[in-house]
Amino acid sequence: MRATGLIGWARASSPWILHFNTGACNACDIEVVAALTPRFDIERFGALKVGSPRHADILIVTGPVTRESRPRLIRIYEQMPEPKLVMAVGTCAISGGVFAGCYNVCGGACNVLPKVDLLVPGCPPKPEAIINGLMELIKRLRR
Amino acid sequence: MDLAYLVALLIFPGYAFLILMAFFLEWLDRKTLAKVQDRYGPLRVGPVGLLQPVADFIKLLSKEDMVPRGANRGVLTAAPILMASLPLTALFFIPMNGREAIISFEGDLIAVLFILVSLAFLIFLTGWASANVFAAEGAMRSALQMLSYEIPLALTAICPALVAGSLSISTIYASQAEAGLPFLAFAPPFGAMSFAIFLICSLAELERVPFDAPEAETEIVAGWMTELTGRRLALIRLGRDLSFLLMASLMASLYLGDPITPGLAWLAPLAFILKVMACAILMSFIRGLVARLRIDQTLRVFWTYMIPLAVGVLLATKLFLMLPWY
Numbered sequence: 313m314r315a316t317g318l319i320g321w322a323r324a325s326s327p328w329i330l331h332f333n334t335g336a337c338n339a340c341d342i343e344v345v346a347a348l349t350p351r352f353d354i355e356r357f358g359a360l361k362v363g364s365p366r367h368a369d370i371l372i373v374t375g376p377v378t379r380e381s382r383p384r385l386i387r388i389y390e391q392m393p394e395p396k397l398v399m400a401v402g403t404c405a406i407s408g409g410v411f412a413g414c415y416n417v418c419g420g421a422c423n424v425l426p427k428v429d430l431l432v433p434g435c436p437p438k439p440e441a442i443i444n445g446l447m448e449l450i451k452r453l454r455r
Numbered sequence: 456m457d458l459a460y461l462v463a464l465l466i467f468p469g470y471a472f473l474i475l476m477a478f479f480l481e482w483l484d485r486k487t488l489a490k491v492q493d494r495y496g497p498l499r500v501g502p503v504g505l506l507q508p509v510a511d512f513i514k515l516l517s518k519e520d521m522v523p524r525g526a527n528r529g530v531l532t533a534a535p536i537l538m539a540s541l542p543l544t545a546l547f548f549i550p551m552n553g554r555e556a557i558i559s560f561e562g563d564l565i566a567v568l569f570i571l572v573s574l575a576f577l578i579f580l581t582g583w584a585s586a587n588v589f590a591a592e593g594a595m596r597s598a599l600q601m602l603s604y605e606i607p608l609a610l611t612a613i614c615p616a617l618v619a620g621s622l623s624i625s626t627i628y629a630s631q632a633e634a635g636l637p638f639l640a641f642a643p644p645f646g647a648m649s650f651a652i653f654l655i656c657s658l659a660e661l662e663r664v665p666f667d668a669p670e671a672e673t674e675i676v677a678g679w680m681t682e683l684t685g686r687r688l689a690l691i692r693l694g695r696d697l698s699f700l701l702m703a704s705l706m707a708s709l710y711l712g713d714p715i716t717p718g719l720a721w722l723a724p725l726a727f728i729l730k731v732m733a734c735a736i737l738m739s740f741i742r743g744l745v746a747r748l749r750i751d752q753t754l755r756v757f758w759t760y761m762i763p764l765a766v767g768v769l770l771a772t773k774l775f776l777m778l779p780w781y
Binding site for chain 1: 485489492493494495496497498499500504506507509510511512513514517518519520521672673676677680681682683684685688
């Protein structure tokens, strides 16, 4: 997963993201979309929002993982090619938030996926926080 | 084989220049789209983001390579290679450096049109071989779209050939310079109409907005590209950039042959590149300005309006050439 030189530069320069809503109330989704649209525009750093998990480098999970969405989240994670990173955006995606312990909620993405690389707390986090998280992931890709 | 020919083949109008130009046009496309949407677009990778397409390409080359179970590995390996090499071959017929293309023979316009059809077939094959419903749906739409736009594209590309009296792209380009005006301004208003039809068909050929139903990412994941990863995707993206360059430079050579450069031969390559960039920016603007059509609407546009219009423009051009004062 670690890469240096040209490949490390290329990976850090083109983090394509896939956004998956596992049951969020839409607040975090709106903030993720705000990070993509004119005011914050993360395409400056080379980030593109892609449609297919096969094309993505970073999986952005928003919302508590419900029982219905759990197998789908795992499947989407497995469909992504290595090297892949996961970013949990919002309190719900980290721990389940206010929905933790509900009969239909399996907790956050951390409880379901083998690894979550970065947690962005907030309810919802501001687009600046999401961009900061993205920068942190880019630093890790370059290292 | 002498040195000048080798340089032409490998460096200036050849491989190195064409691939760099294709990456540059992708950057230009993303920047133009970003400007239309009041964004910056790629900014941090290289000076003003110029190296963004290169970074994307290298990253995709270095990613894991997956072929889903049930997919046809042979087709998924051959199609990306062909989709990158076929437009590169077609670009050798374009007079990039002024008057003469690297390869040209009487009828190379037909060869380029044939390569465009085979690209559409490759798209269909890739989607069909991916063993994925979304990819198959995208492939079907792509095949349907091909049946509609190929006819007006071929008909309207014949108009400049009729005026020049030749089916070779280099000859068509040179004859516009001799006539002292580009074909776009020749035979008004039919030259302009033919250009507009060619532009619309190019958008459909490149599967760009408004004719991007085969890869509608809000609807069918990524269409026929859904299952492609790593270097397969890298080659297909390079192939699409090269196709973009091909359509833009076909437009520039068939319709915008210049009356300015005969005395200034050294300016000819620069003038041609500027014209290609102008055509690319025009297509990028349309991408930012319009919404996607459904596939049935695309078919209706082409079968009910574009084909009769293309036949009409072709006949009108022929009649214009038979006028006594021409």
